[in-house]
Amino acid sequence: MDRRTTIKWMLAAAASAPLARLPHLSAAQGSGEAKPYGTDPRLADRTYAPGDLWPLTFTPAQRQLATVLSDVIIPADATSPSASAVGVIDFIDEWISAPYPEHRDDRKIVLGGFDWFDAEATRRYSKKTIALDTNQLHAICDDICYLPKARAAFAEAATFFARYRDLTAGGFYTTPQGRKDLRYIGNIPLPRFDGPPLEVLKKVGLA
Amino acid sequence: MPFVDAEAAAKRNYDVIVVGSGAGGGQMAYTLTMNGARVLMLEAGRKYDPAMETAMFQTPEMAPLRGSGTPDKPFGFYDATVDGGWQVPGEPYVRSSEEHEGRFEWWRARMLGGRTNHWGRIALRNGPYDFKPRSRDGLGFDWPISYEEIAPYYDKVEMLVGIYGSNEGLENTPDSPAGCLLPPPKPIVSDLLIQKYGRTLGLPTIACHRAVLTQPLDWKNSPAKLHPGNAFAQGIIARDMQRRMACLWATPCGQGCSVRANYQSTTVHLPPALETGKLDILTDAMVAEVILDKHGNATGVRFVDKHAGVSREVSARVVVLAASACETVRILLNSRTAKFPHGLANASGKVGKYLMDTVGSDLAGQIPLLENLPPHNEEGASGAHMYVPWWQYKTAEKLGFPRGYHIEFGGGRRMPQYYTSSGMEWLTGGSYGAKFKEDARRYYGSIVYFAGRGEMIPNEDSYCEIDPAVKDKWGIPVLRFHWKWSEHETRQAAHMQKTFADLIGAMGGRLQKPAQTDGAKAIAPGGSIIHEVGGVMMGDDPQRSAVNKWCQAWEVKNLFVADGSPFPSNADKNPTLTIMANAWRVADHILDRMQRKEL
Numbered sequence: 001m002d003r004r005t006t007i008k009w010m011l012a013a014a015a016s017a018p019l020a021r022l023p024h025l026s027a028a029q030g031s032g033e034a035k036p037y038g039t040d041p042r043l044a045d046r047t048y049a050p051g052d053l054w055p056l057t058f059t060p061a062q063r064q065l066a067t068v069l070s071d072v073i074i075p076a077d078a079t080s081p082s083a084s085a086v087g088v089i090d091f092i093d094e095w096i097s098a099p100y101p102e103h104r105d106d107r108k109i110v111l112g113g114f115d116w117f118d119a120e121a122t123r124r125y126s127k128k129t130i131a132l133d134t135n136q137l138h139a140i141c142d143d144i145c146y147l148p149k150a151r152a153a154f155a156e157a158a159t160f161f162a163r164y165r166d167l168t169a170g171g172f173y174t175t176p177q178g179r180k181d182l183r184y185i186g187n188i189p190l191p192r193f194d195g196p197p198l199e200v201l202k203k204v205g206l207a
Numbered sequence: 208m209p210f211v212d213a214e215a216a217a218k219r220n221y222d223v224i225v226v227g228s229g230a231g232g233g234q235m236a237y238t239l240t241m242n243g244a245r246v247l248m249l250e251a252g253r254k255y256d257p258a259m260e261t262a263m264f265q266t267p268e269m270a271p272l273r274g275s276g277t278p279d280k281p282f283g284f285y286d287a288t289v290d291g292g293w294q295v296p297g298e299p300y301v302r303s304s305e306e307h308e309g310r311f312e313w314w315r316a317r318m319l320g321g322r323t324n325h326w327g328r329i330a331l332r333n334g335p336y337d338f339k340p341r342s343r344d345g346l347g348f349d350w351p352i353s354y355e356e357i358a359p360y361y362d363k364v365e366m367l368v369g370i371y372g373s374n375e376g377l378e379n380t381p382d383s384p385a386g387c388l389l390p391p392p393k394p395i396v397s398d399l400l401i402q403k404y405g406r407t408l409g410l411p412t413i414a415c416h417r418a419v420l421t422q423p424l425d426w427k428n429s430p431a432k433l434h435p436g437n438a439f440a441q442g443i444i445a446r447d448m449q450r451r452m453a454c455l456w457a458t459p460c461g462q463g464c465s466v467r468a469n470y471q472s473t474t475v476h477l478p479p480a481l482e483t484g485k486l487d488i489l490t491d492a493m494v495a496e497v498i499l500d501k502h503g504n505a506t507g508v509r510f511v512d513k514h515a516g517v518s519r520e521v522s523a524r525v526v527v528l529a530a531s532a533c534e535t536v537r538i539l540l541n542s543r544t545a546k547f548p549h550g551l552a553n554a555s556g557k558v559g560k561y562l563m564d565t566v567g568s569d570l571a572g573q574i575p576l577l578e579n580l581p582p583h584n585e586e587g588a589s590g591a592h593m594y595v596p597w598w599q600y601k602t603a604e605k606l607g608f609p610r611g612y613h614i615e616f617g618g619g620r621r622m623p624q625y626y627t628s629s630g631m632e633w634l635t636g637g638s639y640g641a642k643f644k645e646d647a648r649r650y651y652g653s654i655v656y657f658a659g660r661g662e663m664i665p666n667e668d669s670y671c672e673i674d675p676a677v678k679d680k681w682g683i684p685v686l687r688f689h690w691k692w693s694e695h696e697t698r699q700a701a702h703m704q705k706t707f708a709d710l711i712g713a714m715g716g717r718l719q720k721p722a723q724t725d726g727a728k729a730i731a732p733g734g735s736i737i738h739e740v741g742g743v744m745m746g747d748d749p750q751r752s753a754v755n756k757w758c759q760a761w762e763v764k765n766l767f768v769a770d771g772s773p774f775p776s777n778a779d780k781n782p783t784l785t786i787m788a789n790a791w792r793v794a795d796h797i798l799d800r801m802q803r804k805e806l
Contacts, residue, residue: 036278037271039289041279047265048269073640101278147637148632149637166629169627169628169643169647170275170627170629174267174273174624179622184582184622184623187458189457190455190456193456193586193588196583199581200583204400204577206399206403
């Protein structure tokens, strides 16, 4: 196989990979017990979706709340859709349901944070989070969005918000839409590597 | 012949058994079989075929947890390592300390090709000083060989494997003869900024040396240099070189390379070795001990056939251990007989001693100059295009620590990962909403990471031994590790932090947190850089070393080691290229001795 043929084949393989996805296994089909995927999972010949490997956690109410919070962090704008529109809620559900120590810790933080948020919304506005208007939602977020400046009473909530923002961003920017938003270019075979274009060198003072 | 089962292997006659299939074992098997020796390679892990199994172009959303690392796949879901990690199920190890300062981490990969499937591909030559360190500063040990003795093997390995780099004529940073190196890839913009601002601090930023084909290998000229007078070998390697593609400038090397553009034992050493018809490979064969006859010569090894769960034996004229430094120590110490009650090659009591890793310390900075750059492809050869070799040989005595380190760095608009836009509060002040999306765009690609990789001086407190109680699931006694850094290393780690902070500052960058001034906190735990070497030190004196300059056991003349275990020192240069060059040198010696009927 010559180089040109291989590159064509690679491109075709990359483009068709999602078609190789196995039928989605719903969480209900699992045994109910989350098992690690082990040290030798299938890599090249299948793709995975949340719920394929271990049962998910969110109740419908938790999904609604997760959607509100993820979308307040990453809303739709002129460049890209909102977090929830590209599967971030499923990803966060997969994450907090995963059978590994780090994820079990995050499970406590996230579910605890959900409870706190609803309690806080009720305390301030006598509503659940999902019923808040934008100003009310932002008022709470503003108090907890930056741990170093949060009041002591909000420290735990700020820790949750930082973690939840990382999970939301982690889920969002690893999608095709998220990569496009960052204007990432790559993962395509090239015949040669040219280094930075002149306009880049000029911008940083190297040309 | 190629892949055999345990019963077939037990029935055949071999010249050499090679235990391990990584950089050392791969090179050993390659050199031996290309010169006609019949070799049985034993690998503890499973068969692995990079052409079929590599997840090259997969993107994070196709993987569980967006491909982020877990205890099952610590370096990410698509990392090429299977059945490996900091812990291997059923194969524990013991350590005397869990504290940061005294902890040792042991990375293993139970698969064909071992850790070469995963490594960073940085392939630096040791320099002349690095073979005679004790002669220069009175610390540690000299090697029983010089740079001049191993240099021809560096040449060959570079031509065979395919290493990009440049010749800069810098002190103790050897140039390669013409025809050895491939041209380096063009620097990315952060490389060029580091070069520019590093110069103001006296740092030489030059092309890194990595095992990635930036162009096809020279299959017309190199074979005759690799195998003079051996038309058989020349023909095989000329054909195989043409089957390897040059880099596609996409996908992370750590996920493996199905087109064989980078070095893995499974992409470079094993295919031509198999084509000779002289190599049998037996996978899932966990070697427990070397077997001796009544004269004290090695006759073969005993291994656990993982499929059958039973012990079996195979035999050969020569046994070479290349199981990785610590695993080789384990096999030697577990090979106890009435004549050798403390294990093989261990009359000196030195087996397991003087374990070394690399001094490692990292720091990241955010560089405003790199914000909001016009989008462009920065993937290149996926790893370092440039690096900074150790630059302070002339002023070493003023630094307060011996030896030195090189600087690896990374940056660029890489494929966004789970962590790419995480933890940005220190830059954003906790933004969310539309502002967060703007911040993510602004800071993407503007972070530069620096990693120091320096030389550790071997010491009496860093070693491994057989734990008296714990066994693995195959019933084989396991290793217990002891680790201690000295001030030589911790001072160096603190120096790394200061250097990186100065460089980030010179670039106009910002640090997330101040550089760590306490070297004991700045230094990465022992083993965590995965450069562990030593434990079966080569030397000139049987009282103070385990093997001679040919890596031949002083006490068992047909037993050799060919991984990182015989290293008497661990230069800042990453050890893999030296493991391969040394394995080729030892293989040549074995072939010579076999030809003279001395083995």
